[in-house]
Amino acid sequence: MHELGVVFHIIDDVTAVGRENNLTGISSVTLQLGKVSTVIPEYLTDCWNWAVKKTDLLKEAELIIEPIEAISFCEDCKTSFDTIENGKTCPNCGSTHTFLQQGNEFMIKEISGS
Amino acid sequence: MDAVKVIEIKKSVYESNDREADRLREELRSKGIFLLNLMSSPGSGKTTTLKATINRMKYTHNIGVMEADIDSDVDAIAIAKETGVKSIQLHTGGMCHLDAGMTRQGLDELIDGKVDFAILENVGNLVCPAEFDTGATKNAMILSVPEGDDKPLKYPLMFSICDVVLINKIDVMPYFDFDLEKCKENIKLRNPQAKVIPICAKTGEGVDEFVKWLEEEIRINKG
Numbered sequence: 614m615h616e617l618g619v620v621f622h623i624i625d626d627v628t629a630v631g632r633e634n635n636l637t638g639i640s641s642v643t644l645q646l647g648k649v650s651t652v653i654p655e656y657l658t659d660c661w662n663w664a665v666k667k668t669d670l671l672k673e674a675e676l677i678i679e680p681i682e683a684i685s686f687c688e689d690c691k692t693s694f695d696t697i698e699n700g701k702t703c704p705n706c707g708s709t710h711t712f713l714q715q716g717n718e719f720m721i722k723e724i725s726g727s
Numbered sequence: 728m729d730a731v732k733v734i735e736i737k738k739s740v741y742e743s744n745d746r747e748a749d750r751l752r753e754e755l756r757s758k759g760i761f762l763l764n765l766m767s768s769p770g771s772g773k774t775t776t777l778k779a780t781i782n783r784m785k786y787t788h789n790i791g792v793m794e795a796d797i798d799s800d801v802d803a804i805a806i807a808k809e810t811g812v813k814s815i816q817l818h819t820g821g822m823c824h825l826d827a828g829m830t831r832q833g834l835d836e837l838i839d840g841k842v843d844f845a846i847l848e849n850v851g852n853l854v855c856p857a858e859f860d861t862g863a864t865k866n867a868m869i870l871s872v873p874e875g876d877d878k879p880l881k882y883p884l885m886f887s888i889c890d891v892v893l894i895n896k897i898d899v900m901p902y903f904d905f906d907l908e909k910c911k912e913n914i915k916l917r918n919p920q921a922k923v924i925p926i927c928a929k930t931g932e933g934v935d936e937f938v939k940w941l942e943e944e945i946r947i948n949k950g
Contacts, residue, residue, distance in 0.1 A: 615855035618822045721736045
C-alpha cells in the first residue's frame with residue numbers, strides 16, 4: 614500500500630552504496646519480498662520505473678524481485694504450513710496458536726553496476 | 728567499459744528508517760521532549776480527541792501539534808483555532824505515511840525552544856504508518872466503534888506497535904454490533920502490553936484517563 618514511499622527509501626539506500634563503491638551506473642537492484650509483506654510486486658515495479666527516471670545513478674536500473682514463500686508454524690502440533698492457503702489456522706490440527714516463520718521479509722539483496 | 732560488479736547488501740528496506748527513528752527518539756529524550764505519534768483510520772476522531780486532550784493539558788505543558796495529511800490544512804487550522812496551541816501542517820506529497828526523516832523536518836519547524844510535548848497526527852491509515860517508525864516516544868492509536876471490534880485481527884501490525892489504544896465514540900455503542908470485551912481480547916491477542924482506554928472525545932468521557940496515562944509517560948521520559 615505504501616509502495617512509492619518504500620521505493621524512495623530503496624533509492625536512497627542503494628544510491629549511498631553505489632557512491633561508496635564508485636559506481637557510475639546501477640544496472641539492477643534485487644529485492645527479496647515475502648508474500649505477506651503487504652507490498653504488491655506489480656505496484657512496486659510501477660513506482661520503481663517512475664521514480665528511477667528522476668535519478669542519475671539508477672535511471673537504467675532494472676528491479677528484480679525474488680519472492681519468499683509465507684510459512685507459519687503451529688505451536689500445538691509443531692508442524693509448518695502455507696500461510697496464504699491456511700491463514701492463522703493450522704490445517705493439521707485446527708489450532709490457532711500459530712506464528713509466521715517467514716514471508717514478511719522486505720530486503721535489499723544486492724545491486725549490480727559498473 | 729568497467730566490468731559489472733555485484734554488491735551484496737542484505738539489509739531490510741526499513742532498516743535505515745529504524746536507525747534514524749532511534750536516533751531521533753534518543754535526541755528528543757535528551758532534550759526532555761515527549762513526542763506522541765497518533766494513528767488511526769480516517770474519521771475515527773483523531774482531531775476531536777486531540778482537542779479534548781490538549782485543552783486539559785495546555786496549561787501545564789508547552790504543546791505543539793504537527794498535522795500530517797496528503798493535502799489541505801483543515802486539521803491544523805481547527806487545532807490552532809480551538810486550542811490556541813502551536814500547530815503546523817505537514818504535507819506528505821501523496822505518501823500514505825510519515826517516516827522518521829519527515830518527522831524530524833516537521834519537529835525542526837515546530838520546536839522553537841519552548842515546546843516540550845509534541846504531537847504528531849499521522850496520516851489516517853491503519854496499514855502504512857505502522858511500518859515506519861517515526862521516532863516518537865510513544866505510539867497511540869484510535870479505533871472508533873463504527874469501525875468494528877474485529878479490526879485488531881485485520882490490521883495486526885498497527886495494534887502490535889501501539890502503547891495505548893483508545894476506543895472512541897463509545898456513546899454510539901448501542902447502535903452498533905460492537906463488543907467491547909471481544910475487542911479488548913482481540914487487542915491483547917496481538918499486543919498483551921497495550922493499554923486500552925474507552926473514550927468519547929465528544930462528551931469527554933474517558934479522556935481524563937488518557938491524560939493520566941500521558942502525564943505518567945511524560946514523567947518517565949523526563950527521567
